[in-house]
Amino acid sequence: MAAPVRLQVLILLSLATNVWLEQTCEKGAVHSCNDCIKSGAFCSWCKSVNFTNQGEPDATRCDTKAKLKERGCNDIISPENSKGNTKTRPLMGPTQTTDAVQIFPQEVDLKLRPGLPEKITLTFKRAEGYPVDLYYLMDLSYSMVDDLQRLKTLGKDLVEVLRKITGGNDKARIGFGSFVDKTVLPFTNTNKEKLKNPCPTNEKEKVACQPPFGFKHVLALTNNYQSFNTKVSEQHISGNLDTPEGGMDAIMQAAMCERDIGWGNATRLLVLATDAGFHMAGDGKLAAILEPNDEACHLDQNLYSKSNLLDYPSVGQIARTLQKKNIQPIFAVTSTVKGVYDELSKMIPKSVVGELTKDSSNVVELIKDAYNKLSSKVIVTHDVLPDKVKVTYTSSCPKGNTPGDEGICDDVKLGQEVQFFVEVTAQECMDNVDFYVGPRGFTEKMKVTISTRCECECDDPPSFNDPHCNSEGAIKCGTCKCNPGFTGQKCKCKQGDKNDADLRQQCRGDNSTECGGRGDCVCGECQCHKSPNGNPYYRKYCECVDEGCQMHNNKECSGNGDCKCGTCKCHDGYDGDACHCKKSNEGCRTGGSICHGRGDCQCGNCKCNGGYQPPFCLECQACTLPCxxxxxxxxxxxxxxxxxxxxxxxxxxxxxxxxxxxxxxxxxxxxxxxxxxxxxxxxxxxxxxxxxxxxxxxxxQDRRCPEPPPIPAIVAGSVAGVALIGLLILLIIKALLYARDLKEWKKFENEKKKSKWSNADNPLFKEATTTVTNPTFSGE
CATH class of the missing domain: 4.10.1240 (Hormone receptor fold)
Structure with missing residues (x-):
């Protein structure tokens, strides 16, 4: 047993070490106890009067509890978080006099130290017989003609299923709406005859056909089930040109027109029945519709009045609106488009896709199964958070142990209690702010109110002209609060006296101007002035002022951020140098990636890295594969x-x-x-x-490697090569000598031909004066 015990001790020591390392105090400019408490979650202040040594600044009083104790401080101020439940109705099911209570507690009041998280336990219990509102939204394009006829006969069965879901009482309500598409080209044939009767020519005599429309609200939510059957039986089919339909327009109107639809304090279900895909944001440009969807209700006499004026909503807008209105969509679609809606469901929390038969004969069973899936999976999250508030969730369920932006529990049964642990952190000091936490698809929410503890609670006894403060001040939280006209750590500096060079040097930053010319140097510290606009300069050398930030729409930081030291600090959900862009990755999304993983999404556009080109960082003209x-x-x-x-x-x-x-x-x-x-x-x-x-x-698989060289052949070839080269050299020399001799011989012959014998007479020669003829010479 000794080894396991030793191992447990080591694990505990390791965990303790990790906690110790996490508790750090990274303080900035600290001049008082309040500055210290605001510096970090684990910053504490030592209020012992004689804690600092000669020459040490008061900032040394600020550190973690552990380090202050090591240095001998025995009087430490460190405010802790506190929590109180202000509304705690017990969990119970619905009765005739009261509504169901499915979450506990209903209101929580937190007093938080900035940076120090606090955990709230939220208990959820599914109540049996909880009211259900179901709005049936049907595609009435011509391909749904068989489905409409089948729905007219299934109304009674659908109502019975809703009654069973709510425990057999009349707390289930049902409504009906329909849609086709925008009545403009290229979505709908705008020929006058086709606008009156869009059904195929050979089918006009067989079925009653109504003119096309964007979205039509037919029946508000009601427990008068006969009204549902009557209204559905009165519906007629319609038609349009292209295959995708205007389902996104219809969902937006059904969600936003709460008063017209009649949504109540109940489980809200929206059934979308269709056999086609859907148009979304940007498709309206095909019909010269350029104005984005404004996420507002536009019903006029139960018809969507701005169908041809506003673009289709984006998937992000639909997801945000359904979550805001606590509506859970059920996509009842045919097998041909089920894959499209499966992908859509991944982007819309608390949504289910069910496969319809060709004539929608299984729609009742499909809705029943979808409701069970939705109600058995509990997802707890929050609405819009206040600025500088962070929330994470875990749960008591097996799949919910990892902290995230929402708490998840699967397979929750009726009457089963599950716990969600909500960790709240205030990152800055703030006044009372609140937000709501609760399960998606339910209107019940827990209200969380936050205030922060950023002030020192010293409880000092009355002190006036204390000797520790040069008899010119009182002790406050261990430091001197000087009387008017005096300053310094122990009130020894009288304002107006000339400071020596060392004190003045402490007021200079990188330049030689004291306090940047925006403040006065008093006892080595800058007392900052105000800007011409009335905003105070601050920081050590008065280098900052909260103005001069970028403007957009004639508003500093667009009104969506705070100007801090000349730079916009955007509120959650906004981005850009002037906080003028809503944070959204929709414009940068390609498939499942943002900017193809090669850039950052800024203001809805990809800012690409490494030479890749917008709009989605897919191509890089200057890039080559690194072979x-x-x-x-x-x-x-x-x-x-x-x-x-x-x-x-x-x-x-x-x-x-x-x-x-x-x-x-x-x-x-x-x-x-x-x-x-x-x-x-x-x-x-x-x-x-x-x-x-x-x-x-x-x-x-096969690489091409060179064969080893044949050494004998190389040697033999080398010898033969040397001999051949020698012979060639001798032949070349012989040829050169022969050529030279031949040239000399030809030169000699040419010289010989040029030489001539002379015919000149000898000047000494004299001809004979007497001629003697030989008598015997015959002349031959």
Whole structure:
């Protein structure tokens, strides 16, 4: 048993250490006890008079309890949170005289230390026989003709199911509305004849057809079930051009027109029955409808009067409106569009999708099953929070132990109590503010009122001209509060006296001007003036004033934020330099990602990183796939080698890879060929995934490595090569010599041809003067 006990002790010590580390006091400029208490949740103040040493500022009195005790302080001020339940009606079901009470407590009063969380336990108990309001919203486009005929015969069964849900009493109410689409091109045929009778020509004689319309409220919520049957039986089919319908317009009007629909203090269900998809924000531009949906009721004689003037609402607007009005939608749709509404349901909390048969014959059973799913899943959340208030939730249910923006419990039975733990944190000092917490789909809410404890509660005895304060002040929370005309830590500085250079230097920031020229230096501290607009300068050197922030619509910070030291601090739900944008990711969403994971959504537009281009950071013209940079990762992932062989998991986690044969290599993506550390060729394809530097990689199973060189052949070839080269050199020399000799010979021959014999007479030669003829010479 000793080992387990020792282990438990170590775990407890570890937890205690973690708590100790969390309790820090990161104080800023602290001049008083109040400044200290406002600095952080764990900042405490030592009020012992002689706690500070000579030359130490009063700011050293501010620290955590533990550190102050270590330094010998035995009189510590540290306000704690307090909680009180101001309204506590017991949990009970509905009776003839009172409504059901399903949450406890109903009102809570919190006094919070800024930054210090406080936990509230909210108990929920499903009451049997709780009232139900069901508004049936039906698509009356022509493809729903069989469904309308079937609904006319199922009205009685639907009413009986509602009666059973509420325990057999008359606390179930039912209403009816219908919709088609906007009556403008390209959504509806605007030919005069078609506007009168939009049904197909060959079907006009078979069914009664009414003109198209956007949304029509037919029957307000009532427990007169015969009225429902009568009104439904009076309905006629209609028609339009395109396949998507105006269901989003109809949902918005059914939710916002509370008085017309008759929504009450009950479980609110909205059934949307259709066999088609839906138009949403932006589609109105096809008909030159540019004005966004204003989330308001526009019923005129039970018809949606601004159907052709306002765009369709966005999915975000629908989700926000349904949550605000505590309405739980049930999408009763056919199999052809069920996938579309499954995706829509993921974005709308407390919604259910059910599959209709072709003629809606199963709608009664579908509504019954959907109601059971919705009522058995309890989601607790809050409405709009005050500024600087943070709320997180956990629950006693198995799936609700992780803190989040809402508390969740599944499979909650009738009469079962479940607990939700609501942790509330005030991040700044504030006056009384309140908000409401409760289960979605129920009108019952717990009111939470918050006030903060930002003042020191010192309970000092009366003190005047105390010797500790140079007889010129009183002790307040351990420090001196000086009489008029005196200042300083112990009231030793008389205002008006010349301060020495050291004191004046303490009033200078980065420049040489005392207090920035916006205050007076008194005993080494800046006493700040007010700006021409009357706002006080503040901080150590009077460098800040709460003005000069960016304007929008002639309002500082658009009226949606506070100007702090020249910069807008936006309220929750707003963004931008001038807080002029509502925080929303709808304009940046592509599929399931925001800006494709490569940028930030600012004012509904993607601000892309790394050279990626708006609007959704999908393309990067200057970017290239990192083929060469991925060589080491490809080698270690596919072949367990290379420089990353031992750190492959850490260095290459950005690559999702698979090994494939050559025939399976994806030819639609870019192919890379690089050499690895063994001089082998690696072949792979890379496809960019969502986010920065994330890729899907297909690696070819076989890599091409060079064969080892044949050494004998290389040696033999080298010898033969040397001999051949020598022979070639000799031949070249011989050829050069022969060419030179031939050139000389030709030159000699040319010179020889140019030489001539001379015919000149010898000047010494004399001809004979006597000629003797030989008598015997015959002349031959």
């Amino acid at each position: 060469q940079q991925s060589a080491n990762c490809i080698e270690c992932l596919g072949f367990d080698g290379g420089p990353y062989a031992k750190t492959c998991t850490t260095n290459c986690k950005h690559l999702k890879y698979e090994m494939v044969p050559r025939l399976s290599l994806n030819t639609q993506t870019k192919k890379c060929e690089v050499r690895d550390s063994q001089n082998c060729w690696l072949e792979f394809t890379m496809e960019e995934l969502i986010g920065m530097n994330n890729y899907s990689v297909q690696i070819l």
